Amino acid sequence: MEKRTGLTGSTLKIIALISMVLDHISRIVLTNGIMMRATYGQISNSQWSTLETVADVTSTLGRIAFPIFCFLIVEGFVHTHNLFKYMLTMLGFALLSEGVYDYVCSGSIFSIEQQNVMFEFLLALVMLFLLRQLQKIPKLPKVPEIIGDLLVVFLFSVLSEQFYLDGGMYGILLIAVFYFFRSYKKTRFVAAILVFLISACHIVLGGFVFNWDNILDLTVAAEIVSLIPISFYNGKRGLRQKYFFYVFYPLHLLLLYGCMLLIMRML
Template sequence: MKKIFTGSTLKIIAVLSMTLDHFSKIILKDGIILNAPYSMFTDAQFNILMILSDVFSILGRIAFPIFCFLLVEGFLHTHDLKRYFLNLGIFAIISEPVYDLAIAGTAFSFTQQNALFTLLLGLGVLVLVKKIKQNSIVSIIIIFLGAVISFICKLDGWYYGICLIAVFYLFHDKTALKTILAVLVMYVCGLDFSIWGLIEPNFLSALTSLIFINLYNGQRGIKMKYFFYWFYPTHLFLFFLISTYIVIPMVS
């Protein structure tokens, strides 16, 4: 199989997926569906809105595994780990009030923290795992503690993100095993252990990300180092403004 995707291509795919997810949540669901009076849409029109929201949300599941994978690639290839930490930390802090506004409707909410904090914690886990090198038991403990911290702090992605980051790092050069374990993480973290859990749309969408990841050719591609850092809070803020000051007044 020819590997055709550069790192920048993967990042663009993930950004598009994430944008659809947030558009579904902030504009369609929180903006229109939850605020429009019953008389504004016919049943057929409202069903189309619901389906569209669900489809965009499902497609949004592609983004997070790719971002976790790209974090590992960044960790393995960065020439300045301290700056990598600093950039993630600064933009996680900048993004938090914007994320809270867009997702919770208030500038300060402890309901859930933005995904950059999950990636930052994942990066810290990788640093510690690398330091202890071949001690697998200690590595497992570090990863477990990272997953627990992500759960306690209610980071977007929770233990799912930490486990994926660990799998992508520990089995970086073992494509088949890495893919199998990533599928297992997605299934287990989906918390649906029935047959339906194997064909659940969000699970299948997340699996799609592994196709893109396995087509990665190891090249960086277009230089867009700070694109995602700025895009993340910017698009959330724009969606919040559109939903709050255009969509909701229009449908209410």
């Protein structure tokens, strides 16, 4: 049996999970936690400066996660034997995670300000399903297939913004790129970078503003770095982690929020 070198899907998922935890440490424990809640008497200026640096570093490293998860959603869609079950599982855990996500992010059990990332991935799966169905429809003469594909991607990009999904248009475009150029690694790499740059200039529901500071930001560099492990993907599933990510997502949010509260009590 031929042994493929490279990274398996489970290895990519572990890399993404570590990066995601770092991102949420920055957001939940530091930026929206200790740094927002602590008083001047609890944290000195030097300690604040250290926390700010750590928050910036972990946030930047956290940007590696999302592109990898988007890539794995496409691979899951392509390889699943039961798309309906896949989508139903995503929906179930999205609903179960929403209360935790809302409470950790806004302090309320229910909030419409932003929905957790599993809803974004569910919407993307629906989009991929429609794109695949479009390929089966006979095309009219002189009507390029890409027109229908672009209309679907545009529609779902708008929906992701209207429903305030975590990932928004950025996630939909990135997943579309990974799907369309799945067999063309170099083109996929370049197209993904274009999505990163578009996202850097994008203001949610407010259009686009070109700014060199955003383009040259370290978060864009981290997103580009995420394409390196993706390029080493060997097409193998790796370790079976059927429900690990689904359970890990809300659980780690709760644990990080609990850690933040514990640290605040100790200050």
